[in-house]
Amino acid sequence: MSSSAYRTHHRYAEIAGRQIFYREAGSPEAPAIVLLHGTPASSHMYRNLIPALADHYHVIAPDYPGFGQSDRPTVDEFDYTFDALADHVDALLDHVGLTRYALYVQDYGAPVGWRLALRHPERVAAVVTQNGNAYVEGFVGDAMEPLFAYGRDRSQANADVLRGLISPEGLKWQYTHGVSDPTVVDPDSWTTAHAAVADTEDAIAIQLELFADYITNVELYPRVHEYFRTSRVPVLAVWGRNDEIFGPAGALAFTGDLPSAEVNLLDGGHFLLESQLDAVVTLMRPFLATHLR
Known part of the structure; x- marks a missing residue:
């Protein structure tokens, strides 16, 4: 393969009338791998x-x-739910022509x-x-309670707590907390994240809709666990063990339904790739070579 094949191309596809x-x-x-952010x-x-x-x-x-x-x-033009996000990704993968792939999932991914x-x-x-949860054991303390509280009661007070999570200070915390040496985390990571999800009131409103919908993910967990047990899909967990959103117990829980799951707890936080990219790639290569052919 020529070196040009390694270049990242930045593309758009029209899916359900949207880019x-x-x-x-x-x-x-x-072989294909789909990275879900x-x-x-x-x-x-x-x-x-x-x-x-x-x-x-x-x-x-x-x-x-x-x-x-x-x-x-805007939230008036589109129903922001996790089902809707999955609908668009599903259609995009059909557009690209993928019928067999590995998934890399993190957080909402x-x-x-x-x-x-x-x-x-x-x-x-x-x-x-990679810090992509599928078990209630993964919730650290009351870290997820503000989302669930907002789903139960969309009050301004509950919304303000969530706004703090995606404020510039909250974004920096999410990217640097749990990292032994925060100086290795590029500040562009959280400033780009701010532009991606929270730079306008319309963008914040989108995030609030998804926060309120998060309970549907927990309600889906029993079906996900049954899928794990029946499919025996190979799973590699690479987890920032210092994550205070989805803790290491969430990684270890995969082995209950998938005894052969490979679990690796690394020194890092929620956005592990910002500090441990090489370690993650080193773990992924033999796993993918075995299971993605």
Whole structure:
């Protein structure tokens, strides 16, 4: 493969009448891996992982509607739910022509990815979960309670707590907390995240809708666990063990339904790739070589 194949291409596809942005690299003839981003983030969080995988894999990393470079319809124009995010990613993968792939999921990428797997279990060859939760054991203390509280009562007081999470200070905390040496985390990571999800009142309103919908992900967990048990999908968990949003118990919980799941707790936080990219790639390469052919 020529070195040009490793370049990341920045593309748009019209999905359900909206422009959905995605990053693509590697040969379309190679095995495919789909990188599903979290929040506060976009596919920008995979800017360094994509070229690290593109020598052997066809890599696709979309931005969900309302995130990053994708169209951002207002909450009056679009129903922001995790089902809707999954609908658009599902249609994008059909547009690209992917019928078999590995998933890399982080944060919001997990509930999007679990929905894809439940719809098309035959398509998912393997899963890499990086602080991508599927178990209530993964919730650290009361970290998720503000989301659930807002889902129960969309009061201004409950909304203000969530606004703090995606304020500039809250974004910096999410990217640097749990990192032994925060100086290795590029400040552009959280300033880009701010532009991707929280730079206008319309953008914040989108995030609040998804915060309120998060309970649907927890309600989906029993079906996800059954999928794990019946499919025996290969899972590699690479987890920032100092994450105070989704803690290491969430990584270890995968082994209850998937005894062969590979669990690795690394020194890092919620956005592990910002500080431990090389370690993650080192773990991914043999896993993908075994399970994604």
